[in-house]
Amino acid sequence: NAGVTQTPKFRILKIGQSMTLQCTQDMNHNYMYWYRQDPGMGLKLIYYSVGAGITDKGEVPNGYNVSRSTTEDFPLRLELAAxxxxxxxxxxxxxxxxxxxxxxxxxxxxxxxxx
Amino acid sequence: AQTVTQSQPEMSVQEAETVTLSCTYDTSESNYYLFWYKQPPSRQMILVIRQEAYKQQNATENRFSVNFQKAAKSFSLKISDSQLGDTAMYFCAFIKNTGNQFYFGTGTSLTVIP
Structure with missing residues (x-):
């Protein structure tokens, strides 16, 4: 029962560095989402995808990029971390x-x- | 735009007692769904209960029930016979019938006291 797997669980970045947050699911779900949760706040949608090759912006997309080349994977890229x-x-x-x-x-x- | 408001940042309840968490929302939509999610210290988001806006009957799942007041745009969660495992952050969430996006409140941190 893997479900949705995210890696890494923890990461410390220096300002200006880049990284990719990995997400994979084994349920053959078409829709995938990235949210961020800030302290004392609810979850805010960053990007979402309704299928391979299709992505769209959510509420807070600035500073992030996504791609969806397969049904299973939906990585989130941070460029120039702040x-x-x-x-x-x-x-x-x-x-x-x-x-x-x-x-x-x-x-x-x-x-x-x-x- | 949709907004979800949870006005109680923190609450506590004695074990075996009943507690009610409040949630209000604002929308111009007529057809939508409301959810309560639980987030324990493990950070996993767990669905607790959901309500369809077109149903007048309040949803119930074992010890969890809601009081849905559509006209007042209110959706409170009642936890009966509180257990230590209920200690968690609880989020109220809204999604349009035609939407792809959940809108979350800021959460209520519930502590069950032994």
């Missing part, structure tokens, strides 16, 4: 429409600190 990107990042997935019934399946998150 302290404002210190957050916990969650990847999630769902089938079309079933997210309305069962919610999303979430990964366990990546805690990123930019110093």
């Amino acid at each position: 302290p404002s990107q210190t957050s916990v990042y969650f990847c999630a997935s769902s089938y079309p429409r079933t997210g309305l019934i069962y919610g999303y399946t979430f990964g366990s998150g990546t805690r990123l600190t930019v110093v």
